[in-house]
Amino acid sequence: MTAASPNGVAIDALPLIQTSGLTKRYGKNVLALDTLDLLIGGGVTGLVGANGAGKSTLIKILLGLLAPTSGEASILGFDVRTQGTKLRQFVGYMPEHDCLPPDVTATDFVAHMAQISGIPRAAARERTAEVLRHVGLFEERYRPMGGYSTGMKQRVKLAQALVHDPRLLMLDEPTNGLDPAGRDDMLDLIRRVGADFQIAILMSSHLLGEIERVCDYLVVIDGGRLVRSDTLSSFTGEMQVLTVEVESRQDELVARLQAEGLQVAIEGRLILIHLDGSAPYDLVRDAVVGLDAGLLRLEQRRHRLEDLFRSDEAEEAESG
């Protein structure tokens, strides 16, 4: 994408979102963000963390809805504190909660919101019709929104965030309250916005499965601190495992594999061998044959992101 940013700099050359030492304290005891340093570029970025990790706080600070206690944050090179009204012309926000007046039609509401983002009236009307079609809202758009289903409301919420053609879209738990089918539709839509519309997205979720489906990059925060920020593939690449199931002598096999220097875990009847880029198939075969353990299963499996976090939690539970 060659679009110039509002600052006149080529958009790819800029970090989309940059924070340094960003801290948010609620009262005296609650530290929502703790000296967070972030650098987020284009594409679809997932913001992951448990409830209360600071995801919403970060998004709200970036939007200027909350003032940080200390530290800096900028979007597209604009300071979020001092240049908010300018930069927010180029930002779309879909909040987690309900935010639609029930007595207004989707068409009127979305067109109004476009104007509040600085889009002239005629263009606002035109873009409203288009964006509502893109999110899949047709005849219903002329009816008051009070009668909409949750799925329809979520679509309007996405539409109002998109209508002014933002450079960056921030979605706070966009699938909240949706049934599985609605969830799939919403994720497909988000995927399309990122890929086809070429709009950068920062999407928070506590459901890793969702993040995995739509995101290119992943930012993991916990307790207001950055745990890790990387491409999705680098996260999943580390999670290749080899699953082994044997008829008997499982413990002995595990001991022997560990002696060979492999990272091994037990999950019920399964032995999980962490693949660190290596391919220890021969080792496993020889060990099983040597013990005459009776091989039932030998398969490579890609761990899902959830497993990564689950094992962390399990470890914490054990040590705690």
Next chain:
Amino acid sequence: MAEQANSPTGSIYDLGYRPHEGERLGRAYATFALFVYSLRGVFGLGRSALSKVFSMGLAVVALVPAAIQLGIAAIAPLELEIIPPEEYFSFVQIVLALFCAVVAPEIIGRDQRNRTLPLYFSRALSRPDYVTSKLGALAAGVFIVVGLPQVILLLGSAVATDDVVSYLGDNAGDLPPILGGSLLVAVFFATVSLTIASQTPRRAFATGGVLAYFVIFTILGSILVNTTSGTVQDYSVLISPIDVLDGSVHWLFGAQPPSDSDLVHSGLAGGVYVLAAFAYIGAALGLLFRRFMRLTV
């Protein structure tokens, strides 16, 4: 083709996503757009029929004194002035209080109630811009409700006379105080009502609060004026928002209040009422902006 027509999910030409190539007009435009949208909302335009009924209905009621005066003028052969221009406000003050009690919670409370505020505050305007738009919209609405009947009355009275031109020439001096008085009344009602209404997202409480303020303090002022004496009596009239405005309007017209008015009991100079009105407006503005700067969304 036939097959396509029969298929249950007809396909629509997807033109693909088109970026916005045109202008982005920024903060001032966004603020103005919100003002226009809110002003429409004051009269229930673009909303349900029910929300039109009250605001439009009350605006029509505010026209009734002018209509009666003009009706009589049309029938009666002689020039009979039932409502002197400086008294029009006192005929419609209760209508204005009701109007604000109904409309202010709609203007300022609905975005809190529907949690739409984060959508506004994450766009091209600032919090003070938001408040300014809302305030401007309600003030413009009240200005129309209180000012329009007076202008109609002035023009209608001219038409009812034999000599339109000389009537207008004689009474043109009324126009500046009509507009100035209406503006002061409108800004006062708008700021005070919005300040009260913005304290709660609950419509019923907000409406009750606005109405209670205008009724209770007006009665309280009246009681104090009629039961005290000396300096206390002089200044207690300023407790009543209606008397403050009534005194200001009379001063603007250079007219004496009627002999039964509380304004007469208190011997304050007319300019003091205007100063008091500004003080109320200033205090309300401070509270209103503070409320929105502190509001967590």
